[in-house]
């Protein structure tokens with residue numbers, strides 16, 4: 001009876017519709033990947049079943065030989081991908097094959113440009129998965145039965161990919177999922193033995209269970225050399241087309257570059273080649289194998305420290321869980337791959353992983369492994385490393401605070417924009433910076449501002465530029481946080497050029513000292529007058545040797561929080577204890593010279609405020625009362641032109 005099947009028609013989530021539309025158009029030139037994606041899903045489903053079977057062996061009983069099968073029928077114009085994995089319940093099928101659970105998908109899809117080439121790269125990093133079936137099929141049927149469910153508890157899901165799907169209950173003899181693709185008229189080339197075998201070996205050779213196809217049976221010949229009639233009733237025989245060995249269990253020399261790349265696409269759901277990988281077998285106190293990959297492109301949610309991350313965990317070749325995050329620190333959340341341990345128990349849970357000493361040791365070894373891989377790349381393949389840095393640099397910058405033990409190694413990996421070329425690109429290493437240090441420079445100078453131009457044009461850099469001292473130009477949000485965890489590199493301490501005393505006197509002779517004292521004495525009345533005007537905003541007004549062409553700049557105390565960090569925290573709603581900067585003025589600047597002899601108190605007050613306000617603006621700050629600043633400016637301009 002029709003009602004018994006509980007057939008219903010449901011709509012796809014809006015995001016699925018958008019993704020399908022984009023995928024069909026932008027992956028047109030690479031459509032063969034549908035097979036890789038479906039086999040990859042089947043392999044995951046089999047992995048999950050094997051894991052469940054660890055505690056419930058009955059699940060495997062009737063059909064113990066785990067495998068994936070690819071079948072085709074030229075006349076019916078179909079390809080079938082059949083697995084005896086975990087399968088899906090009705091609810092699973094509705095949720096998994098009609099929605100995208102990954103958060104942020106909608107905003108990601110909005111960012112796509114409509115440019116097919118670019119979009120195909122982006123869709124690729126998102127992982128195309130099941131929906132790629134619709135690149136070659138105009139109708140897809142999924143028949144599936146959850147492991148352990150009764151034969152009459154299976155479901156059939158059918159869709160033409162245009163916005164809706166139907167789902168109904170069916171009988172299914174076997175456990176697992178059988179996907180039938182009804183090929184589009186122009187894609188019939190895929191329903192062909194040789195073509196499918198080539199695709200399986202190209203993309204899915206590394207899958208650890210057999211991917212089978214029907215054996216081609218050549219008819220036997222009779223004595224006269226004529227083919228004997230074929231027994232139509234004989235069940236077809238299947239044979240594995242792939243090598244069916246977990247790739248990471250093979251020796252490094254037995255795995256080709258192409259195989260490593262395809263395996264990466266399977267574990268990461270990425271679509272592009274990885275940038276680098278490292279495959280290692282560790283023996284001794286702990287025994288494990290790791291295969292770690294660095295992707296070539298950052299995922300769209302990399303900024304999010306809570307994004308799903310981690311390695312695929314296997315215990316003695318049995319898949320245990322995806323995204324086991326305990327094996328790498330958060331600042332390595334971009335790393336993909338596999339870890340296969342011989343020491344953990346098969347029923348290990350996420351909670352156990354968090355508090356396990358073997359996992360701790362593996363985590364620190366794997367962290368070192370990634371750092372070494374990056375260090376090597378930075379030395380031997382600087383261009384490739386630069387590409388890495390441009391994608392992932394901002395996460396590596398979380399490293400010094402996250403992982404104190406490896407601070408020096410991480411510092412060696414950092415790349416900066418500097419006053420060497422003033423370019424915004426972050427290309428200079430600290431080691432190169434130190435190599436370039438001129439005689440007399442013993443610190444690594446840096447400035448942090450809200451954006452590159454503010455940093456580059458800051459008055460604080462004037463004296464350092466004059467002396468030929470290079471300064472790191474920092475303007476990423478994470479930078480100030482990162483610098484607060486870095487004290488020194490290669491024996492050289494870091495110095496924020498906007499903080500404390502710079503100690504850059506050119507001349508330390510007695511005469512110079514004396515001249516300075518005399519000047520300070522001479523300037524004292526001016527400084528006192530200015531301090532009186534600005535006392536609510538600054539701790540003091542002082543003379544400076546930071547400046548050569550600007551009249552004034554703001555300086556915070558050596559141990560005070562930087563002005564940018566303060567602003568950031570205040571924006572985030574934090575209450576901070578009040579702390580005022582000091583205003584440093586350039587005694588040789590014509591405005592300062594003029595102020596010294598200004599007898600009109602009102603004009604003097606305006607000028608003092610203007611110096612304070614322009615110093616605030618030039619370090620990227622905001623004025624509390626911009627309208628008064630403008631009217632002060634206008635007043636002075638009018639006076640000037642009279």
Ligand SMILES: Nc1ncnc2c1ncn2[C@@H]1O[C@H](COP(=O)(O)OP(=O)(O)OP(=O)(O)O)[C@@H](O)[C@H]1O
Pocket residue numbers: 041042045083085086087088096097126127128129130131177268269
């Ligand atoms: N052969 C299968 N057996 C059991 N479940 C499956 C099978 N194929 C797909 N699924 C389920 O459907 C979900 C969605 O699959 P889909 O390929 O779209 O996404 P994914 O595998 O999670 O990630 P990606 O999109 O990156 O491939 C899977 O996570 C899985 O739960």
